[in-house]
Amino acid sequence: xxxSYRFTAESAVFDEQNLVSSAGLVPVLELAxxxxxxxxxxxHVDLPSTRVRSGAVNPPGKLTSIIAGxxxxxxxxxxANVLRAGGTPRVxxxxxxxSTLGIFLREFTFGxxxxxxxxxxxxLVALAARVPLLPGIEQxxxxxxxxxxxxxxxxxxxxxxxxxxxxxxxxxxxxxLSPQITTISTATAAPVIAQARxxxxxxxxGRAAASQVTQAIxxxxxxxxxxxxxxxxxxxxxxKTVIAACVGHxxxxxxxxxxxxxxxxAINAIDESVYTPVHYPGAVTDPDTGALISDAEVAxxxxxxxxxxxxxITARLVVRRVKDARYPDALFPVWRYHPFLTNSxxxxxxxxxxxxxxxxxxxxxxxxxxxxxxxxPSGLFSANCAWxxxxxxxHNLLRAAGTLAGGDAAVARxxxxxxxxxxxxxxxxxxxxxxxxxxxxHWPRQTQWKTLWNNTIGYPTAQPxxx
Numbered sequence: 001x002x003x004s005y006r007f008t009a010e011s012a013v014f015d016e017q018n019l020v021s022s023a024g025l026v027p028v029l030e031l032a033x034x035x036x037x038x039x040x041x042x043x044h045v046d047l048p049s050t051r052v053r054s055g056a057v058n059p060p061g062k063l064t065s066i067i068a069g070x071x072x073x074x075x076x077x078x079x080a081n082v083l084r085a086g087g088t089p090r091v092x093x094x095x096x097x098x099s100t101l102g103i104f105l106r107e108f109t110f111g112x113x114x115x116x117x118x119x120x121x122x123x124l125v126a127l128a129a130r131v132p133l134l135p136g137i138e139q140x141x142x143x144x145x146x147x148x149x150x151x152x153x154x155x156x157x158x159x160x161x162x163x164x165x166x167x168x169x170x171x172x173x174x175x176x177l178s179p180q181i182t183t184i185s186t187a188t189a190a191p192v193i194a195q196a197r198x199x200x201x202x203x204x205x206g207r208a209a210a211s212q213v214t215q216a217i218x219x220x221x222x223x224x225x226x227x228x229x230x231x232x233x234x235x236x237x238x239x240k241t242v243i244a245a246c247v248g249h250x251x252x253x254x255x256x257x258x259x260x261x262x263x264x265x266a267i268n269a270i271d272e273s274v275y276t277p278v279h280y281p282g283a284v285t286d287p288d289t290g291a292l293i294s295d296a297e298v299a300x301x302x303x304x305x306x307x308x309x310x311x312x313i314t315a316r317l318v319v320r321r322v323k324d325a326r327y328p329d330a331l332f333p334v335w336r337y338h339p340f341l342t343n344s345x346x347x348x349x350x351x352x353x354x355x356x357x358x359x360x361x362x363x364x365x366x367x368x369x370x371x372x373x374x375x376x377p378s379g380l381f382s383a384n385c386a387w388x389x390x391x392x393x394x395h396n397l398l399r400a401a402g403t404l405a406g407g408d409a410a411v412a413r414x415x416x417x418x419x420x421x422x423x424x425x426x427x428x429x430x431x432x433x434x435x436x437x438x439x440x441x442h443w444p445r446q447t448q449w450k451t452l453w454n455n456t457i458g459y460p461t462a463q464p465x466x467x
Contacts, residue, residue, distance in 0.1 A: 016427075019086040022072045023426035023437050024449065026091065027456040028401045029068060034459055035126035035400075037393070038064060040119045047107055056107045061094030063116070063390060066101055068092075070394040071422050075374035077102045087428040091435075105383040113385035117196070120392045121219050124192060128223040131400045136186040141225040143216050143251075144183045144191065144361040145233045147205045150373050151176040158381035163201035176201040177376055179368075179388055180209070182216040183361050184223065190411045191364050192399050193392045194219045198385045205236035210245040217249045230254055230344060232358035238341060243315075244307045247343075254342040254355045257317070266301055266317050267337050274299040275321065278349045280356075295323045298352045303341060315343045318351050367395060367414035398422075404455040405448040420445040421452060 038060040045063070047056035069080030078098045082088075089095045096104075108116075127133055134141065149165045151174045162173040178199045183191035194216040199207065213231060220229055230252040233242070238255040246253040257263050275297040303317035317339055324334040340355050372391035378384050398417045402409040405421060412420070426437040443449065 017087060018090070018428045020088050020091055020426045020428050020437065021082060021086060022088070022422050023424045023439060024401075024422035024452075025068055025071065025088075026437065027453045028071060028397055028422060029064065029092070030456045030459075031127075031130070031400060031404070032064070032067070032123075032393075032397055034456070035123055035130050037067075037119075037123055040122050040126075041116075044119045044122070045112065045115045047112060050107045052103050052107070055103045058094065059104075062096055062101055062104045065094065065096045066105075066387070066390045067394045067397070069101075070372045070391055071398060071418065073371065073418055073423065075372055076377045077105065091428055102378070105378060105386050106380055108380075108382045108386040110382050110385060113198075113382050113389060116386050116389040117392075120196075120389050120396070121194065121215070123393055124194065124219065124396050125222045127396060127400045131403050133192060133396075133400055133403055134184060134186050134189045134223060134225075136188055137184075137220075137224045137227075139227045140186065141220050141223075141227070141229045142185050142357075142360075143194070143213070143220060143229060143231045144185065144358050145181070145209060145213060145216070145231065145237055146358075146361050146365070147178050147180040147199075147203075147236070148365050148369075149174060149176045149178050149201055150369075150376055152376050154379075157376060157379050157384075159198075159200040159384075160376075161200050161202040163203070174201070177381075177384065178203050178205075179373065180205070180207075180212060181361065181364060181368075182212055183364050184216070184220050184225075185360055190399060190402075191360055192396045193364060196388055196392045198381070198388050205234075206239055206242070209233075209237050209239070210241040213242055213245050214249065217245075217251055228252060230354070232355060234358070240305070240307050243305065243313075243341070244311070247307065247311075247313060252342070252344045254340060254344060254351065254358070256338070256340045256355075259337075259339070263317070263339055266303055267319050267339060270299050270301050270319060276349065278320070278352055280353060297321050298348050300348045300351075305341075313343070315341050316351070317341055318348060318355070320352050363413070364395070370413075370415050371395075371418075401452055405445075405452040407448055409445075409448050421449055424449060 041060040041063050045059045050056040065080060069083055072082055074080050080101055081098050083095050149163045152160045159177055160175055162175050163178055165172060165174045178201050180197045180199060181193060182195040184194045185191035195212050197212060231246050232254045235256040235258040238257045243253055278296050278298045298318060298320050300316050300318045302314050304314050306312055320338045321335040324336045327334040342351050344351055346354060368391060376384050377387055398414055401421055402412055402417050424439060426439045429436050
């Protein structure tokens with residue numbers, strides 16, 4: 001492909017005042033308001049005292065500007081300046097400069113960030129009522145909890161400290177901040193974020209996990225999870241406090257367990273004949289014998305657990321074992337064991353397959369790392385907590401927009417949704433006061449974009465905007 005014209009140095013001019021670089025913000029922000037975003041912010045977020053005069057004025061307008069910038073791909077406060085280009089300020093009101101948004105974020109305290117986190121939870125519940133965001137949640141919902149370390153490279157960021165990370169299979173210490181994320185998903189729906197909390201880099205992965213799980217269970221039930229709920233997590237969350245929170249709220253759990261003496265004793269007590277091969281989805285079979293080309297086997301044994309205050313339960317210790325690849329020529333098989341504890345009524349193999357699907361939370365991490373958490377934007381910890389809450393709202397909004405667009409957009413990555421649905425250029429015109437967006441012809445996702453538009457614009461029960 002090559003240019004059809006011979007351009008000169010004077011051929012490119014930034015002078016188009018009616019060009020909107022992200023026309024998809026129109027239906028997506030309309031969907032946000034139909035779920036009552038501005039009203040929720042106005043109700044929950046209260047900044048009575050400020051360090052800068054007028055710094056905390058109009059939280060709904062400033063926070064929606066930040067959320068809109070994140071949905072366009074902003075990973076820093078300065079990136080929100082894209083909303084002031086071309087015709088975007090004509091299409092939207094209350095478009096603020098990055099400097100104003102930065103001053104506003106720095107007015108937040110940790111308590112105010114918690115208020116914004118409450119907005120994110122309430123908005124998710126409203127989105128689930130407005131959009132079929134989590135199909136099948138009435139039968140079974142999955143909560144997945146995990147944490148990640150986002151690196152920072154300066155010593156001035158509040159809360160930044162050295163935490164454990166693994167890169168290319170090697171464990172090392174990196175300076176950073178550690179968000180703890182809990183997602184809600186179903187068998188057919190992509191995960192949405194129910195709860196997020198920013199912590200210092202040195203925080204243990206499972207720190208304060210029980211309280212976050214409790215809040216996520218409440219949010220899931222408010223979203224319509226009237227049936228079975230299962231919490232999944234790795235060994236950092238296989239603690240008695242997390243298990244007690246699940247048992248207390250009538251929730252199933254499937255949590256990896258760290259190897260210690262009691263777990264090792266229980267594993268060694270399992271008879272060899274009990275192990276059975278597990279058939280994972282997409283597993284390869286031998287064309288001649290039909291046997292699995294895999295050495296993964298699973299077995300289970302009862303495991304008593306003392307939760308404190310005299311409460312005892314007996315759960316199922318499911319053990320998955322695979323041959324250790326470091327010893328391919330060993331005379332006898334050398335196994336690696338991966339135990340997890342569950343109280344579900346699934347069969348042993350189904351419990352193992354379901355537990356391994358906990359990895360779906362990594363898709364949410366990929367979306368956040370490829371977007372708003374590519375950088376930690378502020379030097380103030382509370383401002384970064386508010387930024388994380390805005391990122392959660394933006395992530396869930398994109399998920400809802402993809403669901404309304406239909407097709408593969410319902411489970412697409414966040415970067416794909418931004419490219420195909422949000423960052424679509426358009427020329428804005430308003431002849432005879434009839435606003436019109438002229439979009440590119442032959443846009444590859446034209447059908448999905450119009451489906452999103454038709455499902456949002458003119459929706460009859462839109463929530464009134466905050467005054």
